[in-house]
Amino acid sequence: MIAIGAIAFVVLRSTTPVIDIPSTTAVVGQATPITVHVRNAHGVRNATAAIEQNGTRFPVWEMNQASKSADNTWNFTAGLKTTPQLRDGKAKLVVEATSNDLRGKTAHAERDVTVVSQPPTVSVDSDQHYLYLGMADLATFNVSGGWTQAGVRVGDQTFRAWPMTGGKSGLFSLFAFAWNMPAGTIPVVYAGNGSGNDVTSPIAIQFPKKEQPKYTTHDLQVSDAFMQKVIGELDPNGTGDPVARFVKINSEMRRANNKTLADLQYKTADHFLFSQPFSRQSNAQTEASFADLRNYIYHGQKIDQQVHLGYDLAVTQHVGVEASNDGKVVYAAPLGIYGNCIVVDHGYGLQTIYGHLSHIDVHEGDMVKRGQVMGPSGMTGMAGGDHVHFAMQLDGVQIDPKEWWDPHWIQDHIARRVDLPGFSATAAGAVPASGAKPQHKGAAHHRRH
Numbered sequence: 001m002i003a004i005g006a007i008a009f010v011v012l013r014s015t016t017p018v019i020d021i022p023s024t025t026a027v028v029g030q031a032t033p034i035t036v037h038v039r040n041a042h043g044v045r046n047a048t049a050a051i052e053q054n055g056t057r058f059p060v061w062e063m064n065q066a067s068k069s070a071d072n073t074w075n076f077t078a079g080l081k082t083t084p085q086l087r088d089g090k091a092k093l094v095v096e097a098t099s100n101d102l103r104g105k106t107a108h109a110e111r112d113v114t115v116v117s118q119p120p121t122v123s124v125d126s127d128q129h130y131l132y133l134g135m136a137d138l139a140t141f142n143v144s145g146g147w148t149q150a151g152v153r154v155g156d157q158t159f160r161a162w163p164m165t166g167g168k169s170g171l172f173s174l175f176a177f178a179w180n181m182p183a184g185t186i187p188v189v190y191a192g193n194g195s196g197n198d199v200t201s202p203i204a205i206q207f208p209k210k211e212q213p214k215y216t217t218h219d220l221q222v223s224d225a226f227m228q229k230v231i232g233e234l235d236p237n238g239t240g241d242p243v244a245r246f247v248k249i250n251s252e253m254r255r256a257n258n259k260t261l262a263d264l265q266y267k268t269a270d271h272f273l274f275s276q277p278f279s280r281q282s283n284a285q286t287e288a289s290f291a292d293l294r295n296y297i298y299h300g301q302k303i304d305q306q307v308h309l310g311y312d313l314a315v316t317q318h319v320g321v322e323a324s325n326d327g328k329v330v331y332a333a334p335l336g337i338y339g340n341c342i343v344v345d346h347g348y349g350l351q352t353i354y355g356h357l358s359h360i361d362v363h364e365g366d367m368v369k370r371g372q373v374m375g376p377s378g379m380t381g382m383a384g385g386d387h388v389h390f391a392m393q394l395d396g397v398q399i400d401p402k403e404w405w406d407p408h409w410i411q412d413h414i415a416r417r418v419d420l421p422g423f424s425a426t427a428a429g430a431v432p433a434s435g436a437k438p439q440h441k442g443a444a445h446h447r448r449h
Contacts, residue, residue: 015041017097019109025093027148027194028086028113031077034061036095038107043068043100051078053091053115058083066100086115088146120145120191122201127417129205131187133212134179134291134400138417139203140164140172143191150191153200155181158190159395162270162348166419174348174414176397179215179291179309183207213400217293222246226384227298234336234382247304249337250296250382254306257336261343261353262396267330269347274325275422276370277407278352280390281322284313287387290400309398310353310391317386320373324352324390324401329366329374338389339381342374352401355389356380 020037028051038044049061060078078093080086093113098106125140143150143161150161152175159175175187187205192198231238231245234253238245288308296304323344330351331343338355342362345351358378362368377388392401403409411425 015099015101016105017044017099017107019095019097019107021093021095021109021111023111024194025111026113027146028091028093028115029079029117029119029193031079031081032194034076034078034093036074036076038072038074038095038097039070040097040099041070043070044072045098045100045104047072047074047095047097049076049078049093049095051083051086051091051113051115052094052110053086053089056085057094058085068100080115080117086117088115088117091115114146116146116193118145119199120147120150120193122150122189122191122199124189124201124203125417126204129187129203131177131205131207132403133177133181133183133215135403136174136176136394136399136413138172138174138414139187139189140170140417141189141201142170146193147191148194150189151175152187152203153190154178154187155185157181157395157397159397160349164418165272165421168419172418174350174394176394176399178397179307179400183212213291215291215293216289217295218288219295219297222296222298222303229384230382233380243298243303246298247296250304250306253336257338258309258398260335261331261393261398264330264343264345264351265349265393265396268345268349268351269328271347272420273327273345273347274370275420276325277410277425278324278401278404279322279370280324280405281313281315281319281388282371284315284388286311287314288312290391290402310355310389311401312387313390314385314387315377318358318376318378319388321354321357321375321377321388323368323370323372323374324404325370327352327368329362329364329368332360332362332364332366334380337382339383340375340378341381344368349395351393353389353391353393353398355391356383356387 017038017040022035025034044067047063050057050059061076091113093111095109096106098104121144123142129137139152152159152173154175159173161171161173164170164172187203188200190200227242227246231242234249235245289311292308294306294308295302325346327344327346330345335341340357340360342354343351356378357375359375361375377386379386392399407425415423
């Protein structure tokens with residue numbers, strides 16, 4: 001009776017394996033990497049994978065040696081190299097696994113896949129693209145064949161493709177040439193189908209050497225009062241050396257805050273939310289510019305160095321901070337060194353950033369109009385004086401806003417290539433980059449972050 005009871009107990013405890021095929025497994029090409037997760041408390045006795053197409057099942061992988069692990073991950077490849085009988089079109093990836101116990105329960109999982117024998121092809125526009133450090137451009141292109149992702153790649157940065165506006169055929173991508181991208185980098189249009197069959201095609205570019213921006217370096221004097229203000233506001237429960245705490249805020253918190261901003265690229269509209277040039281904060285003095293390199297000096301010693309990726313714009317204390325263009329608020333909350341921060345999405349991954357506000361008068365999800373006041377300026381976060389930190393980003397890469405203030409640049413680089421509904425280069429109230437007020441040197445170091 002004891003033996004019968006023990007067997008019954010084991011049978012009762014027998015469980016069916018749980019199979020997980022990641023959703024990214026959607027295309028099978030020549031030799032596509034595939035990952036399968038199988039979980040079972042007693043381990044796995046055996047597991048197999050096959051591709052089923054037109055009623056025929058073709059084995060592609062088998063695990064013959066039992067695993068006692070409760071959580072297993074197996075990697076293998078599948079495709080036409082090992083299974084030439086496959087044909088372009090729909091199929092199923094079928095995975096089965098049997099538990100490693102007396103009962104030996106078998107689980108079955110399927111995922112729809114598409115077999116693609118040839119890589120996609122891309123054809124890029126024939127325009128000459130004039131590129132400048134820290135700035136943006138737009139490329140149009142066509143992709144044919146089976147593909148699941150496409151866009152523009154600049155070095156290690158990727159910018160999404162979007163269907164052409166106005167119902168036209170083809171794709172376009174807004175992309176950035178980052179302020180610190182090596183000058184010899186050639187942007188390429190890429191397309192892939194998830195099977196390893198990625199293709200690229202270079203964009204025709206000009207990189208005018210004499211017209212590239214010259215970034216400046218400044219020594220920023222850190223006073224005892226400013227250091228105490230920063231660590232008191234941004235590290236109120238911290239202990240230890242004030243200089244170490246300040247540097248940690250200025251470096252580690254800055255990186256984390258910029259990661260938060262970059263991740264907002266996924267909160268973007270798939271259409272243009274604006275139809276006018278971007279406007280600059282009214283009557284503002286420029287206290288700091290894009291990509292300024294700052295040496296932080298404390299009691300005569302350099303304690304840190306950071307790059308400032310925006311414009312510090314000052315008018316008077318608590319001036320109304322204006323939305324640079326029509327858009328949707330996708331962030332409205334405190335954000336570390338940026339203090340009270342607002343991010344407005346303008347579509348296709350293009351977003352504006354406003355930092356250091358005294359308080360915020362809009363909410364995430366609000367639609368705002370160009371020139372609308374979203375709250376008063378201030379000195380929250382890592383700001384030593386009342387101003388607004390204004391910045392822009394494109395698919396998470398921060399860029400120089402000045403070209404977007406210029407209606408003629410938008411006309412030449414954006415509206416000429418894609419349909420930007422209602423846009424006019426002669427829109428009233430536009431402030432081109434050349435119209436920006438000169439930097440006000442007095443007390444500039446008090447306002448920077």
